[in-house]
Amino acid sequence: MWFDDCSLLTGFNMLWQQLANGIAIGSVYALISLGLTMVYGILRILHVAHAGIYALGAYVGWFSFRLVGDFWVSLLFGMAGAAVAGYLVERFLYSPLLHLPRIAPLIASIGLFIALEEAFRIVAGPHTLTYNARIGLGDLSIGSFKLTETQILILLVTVVILIVLWTFLTRTRIGLAMRACAMDAETTSSFGVNVGRIIAINFILGSAMAGAAGVLIGVYDNQVWPTMGSIPAYKALAIVVLGGLGNIPGTVVASIVVGLSETFFIGVLAIPFPRDAVAFIAMILVLMFRPYGLLGKA
Amino acid sequence: MRRLGLMGMVCGLFLFFIPGTGQAQDAIKIGFFAPITGPAAADGMSAKHAVELGLKEVNDGGGIRGKKVELIIYDDRLNPQEAVAIANKLIERDKVVGVVSGSYSGPTRVTAPIFQKAGMPMVAGYAVHPDVTWDPTQKKPNDFIFRNGYLGEVEGAAAAEFAVKNLKAKRISVISMDNDFGRAISAGFAERAEKLGSAILTKQMYKFPGEKDFRPFLTRIKEGNPEVIFAAGYYNEAASIVRQAKELGITAQILGEEGFDSPKFLEIAGPAAEGVIIATNLDRDDPRPVVQNFLANYRKAYNEDADMVGASSYDAFMILVDAIKKAGTDPKAIQKALLETKDYNGLTGKISRFVQGEVVKPVQIQVVKGGKFRRLAVIDNPEVITPPTK
Numbered sequence: 001m002w003f004d005d006c007s008l009l010t011g012f013n014m015l016w017q018q019l020a021n022g023i024a025i026g027s028v029y030a031l032i033s034l035g036l037t038m039v040y041g042i043l044r045i046l047h048v049a050h051a052g053i054y055a056l057g058a059y060v061g062w063f064s065f066r067l068v069g070d071f072w073v074s075l076l077f078g079m080a081g082a083a084v085a086g087y088l089v090e091r092f093l094y095s096p097l098l099h100l101p102r103i104a105p106l107i108a109s110i111g112l113f114i115a116l117e118e119a120f121r122i123v124a125g126p127h128t129l130t131y132n133a134r135i136g137l138g139d140l141s142i143g144s145f146k147l148t149e150t151q152i153l154i155l156l157v158t159v160v161i162l163i164v165l166w167t168f169l170t171r172t173r174i175g176l177a178m179r180a181c182a183m184d185a186e187t188t189s190s191f192g193v194n195v196g197r198i199i200a201i202n203f204i205l206g207s208a209m210a211g212a213a214g215v216l217i218g219v220y221d222n223q224v225w226p227t228m229g230s231i232p233a234y235k236a237l238a239i240v241v242l243g244g245l246g247n248i249p250g251t252v253v254a255s256i257v258v259g260l261s262e263t264f265f266i267g268v269l270a271i272p273f274p275r276d277a278v279a280f281i282a283m284i285l286v287l288m289f290r291p292y293g294l295l296g297k298a
Numbered sequence: 299m300r301r302l303g304l305m306g307m308v309c310g311l312f313l314f315f316i317p318g319t320g321q322a323q324d325a326i327k328i329g330f331f332a333p334i335t336g337p338a339a340a341d342g343m344s345a346k347h348a349v350e351l352g353l354k355e356v357n358d359g360g361g362i363r364g365k366k367v368e369l370i371i372y373d374d375r376l377n378p379q380e381a382v383a384i385a386n387k388l389i390e391r392d393k394v395v396g397v398v399s400g401s402y403s404g405p406t407r408v409t410a411p412i413f414q415k416a417g418m419p420m421v422a423g424y425a426v427h428p429d430v431t432w433d434p435t436q437k438k439p440n441d442f443i444f445r446n447g448y449l450g451e452v453e454g455a456a457a458a459e460f461a462v463k464n465l466k467a468k469r470i471s472v473i474s475m476d477n478d479f480g481r482a483i484s485a486g487f488a489e490r491a492e493k494l495g496s497a498i499l500t501k502q503m504y505k506f507p508g509e510k511d512f513r514p515f516l517t518r519i520k521e522g523n524p525e526v527i528f529a530a531g532y533y534n535e536a537a538s539i540v541r542q543a544k545e546l547g548i549t550a551q552i553l554g555e556e557g558f559d560s561p562k563f564l565e566i567a568g569p570a571a572e573g574v575i576i577a578t579n580l581d582r583d584d585p586r587p588v589v590q591n592f593l594a595n596y597r598k599a600y601n602e603d604a605d606m607v608g609a610s611s612y613d614a615f616m617i618l619v620d621a622i623k624k625a626g627t628d629p630k631a632i633q634k635a636l637l638e639t640k641d642y643n644g645l646t647g648k649i650s651r652f653v654q655g656e657v658v659k660p661v662q663i664q665v666v667k668g669g670k671f672r673r674l675a676v677i678d679n680p681e682v683i684t685p686p687t688k
Binding site for chain 2: 127148220222
């Protein structure tokens with residue numbers, strides 16, 4: 001059997017280390033899922049191709065890193081590339097389909113996602129590309145606990161992005177309009193808000209965050225590959241449901257919860273449990289007992 | 299007239315699509331399949347390149363008994379369904395005299411009963427699953443199928459032999475991918491290591507394919523503070539494990555297997571690969587001309603270093619060619635010659651014989667030094683390298 005004895009469970013340092021591992025991966029989940037939940041909040045469509053935008057961000061970041069050689073520049077390029085792609089998807093794919101039943105944009109989205117994966121394979125080849133960037137932050141060691149450079153990077157970038165996003169949503173007029181649109185687009189429109197523009201901004205922000213997640217995973221795993229979006233595509237859906245569809249703080253909390261549970265299932269409880277099942281089991285439980293999500297109100 | 303013209307065109311097309319029909323009628327045809335595209339493309343290309351190199355050598359040396367050898371190459375895309383179709387095509391349409399598998403266990407395994415039933419000899423380069431040479435439904439060996447690579451259990455046991463006897467490891471952790479190969483090799487490793495008196499601290503399995511973040515596994519391993527970590531995986535996972543272990547400050551010796559044996563592993567793992575030890579099927583520092591010529595010719599032809607997969611596929615091809623040289627082109631006679639193989643001077647080691655289709659030869663232990671795989675040791679303890687018979 002592949003259960004081993006649990007006599008090694010006691011280490012205190014290990015718990016801290018696993019906490020860092022879990023929060024790091026959870027932060028990436030948050031960056032991917034936020035765009036998805038924002039799109040759902042405003043358009044009520046499931047934007048499956050969002051995971052393709054995430055992979056696109058990784059590829060653009062990788063490519064610009066090869067050209068420029070600086071990680072931070074490649075992060076910005078990855079975000080910008082994803083943002084442009086997100087805008088184009090909204091403008092040319094969803095916008096013409098929005099008057100149709102919601103199944104139409106969903107099918108279009110799945111189609112686009114598959115097309116993107118194939119496009120990456122054709123353009124950049126089927127092989128794994130290495131994203132071996134020097135970041136220049138260094139590790140943080142306390143005793144045998146170690147926050148690795150890429151984990152620091154992920155935490156830093158995520159916190160900065162979350163603060164910027166939160167400030168934008170709560171302190172600016174556009175942010176206010178975005179929140180109003182998520183509540184009721186028609187009424188918001190009657191107050192003279194250009195809803196089309198708000199939707200575009202929504203896609204641009206969400207996609208830029210997904211692009212950042214792609215770049216971060218690229219350096220965290222040192223790998224960029226054509227199908228890197230396939231697991232996030234469905235895991236992010238589960239996280240978004242877990243967070244309460246359209247609920248931004250709920251999605252962040254759900255992402256961290258999923259990242260931590262996965263890590264603790266594997267690394268502490270040592271249950272040979274498929275990692276990707278965690279998010280779905282949590283999703284099923286939430287749908288059964290709290291269908292409005294972890295932080296939502298009944 | 300019109301009708302005849304159309305028929306002619308159809309026939310012409312047909313001829314065009316049958317590989318090699320236009321060429322010499324009396325060439326000896328050998329079938330070959332590998333995952334040339336798809337998720338294992340790096341290995342598939344490597345196998346194809348190496349076998350083509352072997353083909354050139356054979357034909358430049360005058361072929362077999364004055365006849366040229368023709369290689370019928372198929373891409374199985376790592377897809378078993380595809381491999382079944384390929385096996386049937388090779389037998390019925392291409393009418394080959396023998397087959398070389400340059401593919402993984404999945405595709406190779408499903409073709410084995412087809413070739414067995416047709417009485418068509420196949421030599422598998424590096425597929426590891428026991429059911430390649432064994433028919434589990436009839437509980438008897440597939441006596442037309444031969445394997446040049448080791449059984450997973452044998453390679454795992456050899457790695458354990460090295461870990462305990464050479465590295466003197468008393469405390470070992472095992473991390474393995476959850477597939478046939480991973481399970482077989484890590485079971486073989488754990489059994490031998492425990493038999494030799496070492497403790498297996500943790501045994502963990504990760505999802506394959508799909509796992510990229512090994513930090514939760516490695517953090518748990520780190521807590522047990524083992525001297526050696528035995529890791530099973532293919533080059534992508536192997537590289538991630540090695541890099542992330544280094545990031546987390548793990549100093550235990552990492553011991554891998556033939557799945558690590560790829561230039562891609564060295565590329566993705568980068569400097570973290572340095573010092574990693576693997577059990578594999580190719581010794582780059584073997585002074586025999588068959589090895590050094592192959593490595594030099596491969597480099598010259600493809601501008602890339604040969605790997606275990608290529609070398610094993612080359613060997614499989616050459617073993618089959620050797621049997622055809624001895625026995626002629628009758629499949630039954632080829633099978634007999636293969637069964638009688640004795641002290642064959644192979645690229646991946648001297649093969650003393652085949653036991654129920656399984657190769658008996660030493661296991662190579664290599665270490666990454668200066669960004670290249672170099673010889674560290676050879677495991678030739680007969681207790682370890684003789685495959686278990688059923």
